[in-house]
Amino acid sequence: MAKRAAPEVNAGSMADIAFLLLIFFLVTTTIEKDKGILRSLPPIDDSEVEPPIIKQKNLFTILVNRQDRLFVEEEDMDIKDLREAAIDFLDNGGGVNAEGESCDYCQGKKDPASSDHPDKAIITLKHDRETSYGRYIEVQNELVAAYNFLRNREAQRLFGNRYPNVDNVFQAMLDEKEKNQFNKDEKLNADIQRIKEMYPLKLSEAEPDKS
């Protein structure tokens, strides 16, 4: 019945245990960041207004059939040529826009048989119900790439001196906007808007035929 003092527990290995747990959580944590292609859908329009007539030359029709084959302006095309073709079409600037201005920043061929102005140039995408989603995203990606290429070129020309060591000026501007989202930079936003309006994203998607 001798009362002994409890021996002190050695806490020296506690750090080891905690480290073990820490390393486990460090390894298992994946900070996942989802990325993707952002799109706005057109709102549903019930009004009975006649849609304006669009000249055939201002339309760039892409059709993806059920075998995932690509037809651009009714001609068979390979996916890797699509970006180039879309850039040529958008950048053509063969005529004038709705305000009667000709496209002074376009560097295309000014072919009168192709699009008048980036403002008027519309890409229409139609796919079959059985087209695979992977192919559909590939096409979307190429089209976004075409717009990004043109926007970046103009950003480089207009604001390139502000970002001397950057390859992709337009992306750099967007990144800066993202970084300063809590103190809004009006001028930067206006510049981004200006670039976007030079090459407005006009993509119309037709409903696949119900069969």
Add this chain to the structure above:
Amino acid sequence: MSKFKKKKGGDLPAISTASLPDIVFMLLFFFMVATVMRDNTTMVENTLPAANQIEKLKKDRTMFIYAGKPSDQYKSTYGKEGRLQINDSFVGLESVQPAVFEYIATLPEELKDRIVVGLKVDEGTNAGLVSDVKQELREANALKIMYVTAQKQDE
């Protein structure tokens, strides 16, 4: 010889490591709290297509819709056709709009009209299913969508 050395006589006292566990626990708690476990399991095959012209997704206002073929353990019940999954169950097209409204109701006031719908669709799915979903979203007036993709390396 130097006047600095005079002060210290013997050995350096050992640095106490008694607070080391506290520091490590602090880090541990930080990571435990910051770790987000996946909140829903996908019941469909979900290999995302790759793209390189991509933007970041703002998670605080995003609702996800999954689509693809049912994964192996559901194949017998749900067949092999592409199906939609919202939250934790297979749903039909008619449930898309109610689900969107339900999600909007949980959003804070300032984000309610900025909802983004993330479409996580398997690359082998028919694009027709996706366009049906988009039609439903248009009717629900949730017009911002994002095709969630994987990162594709440039050439």
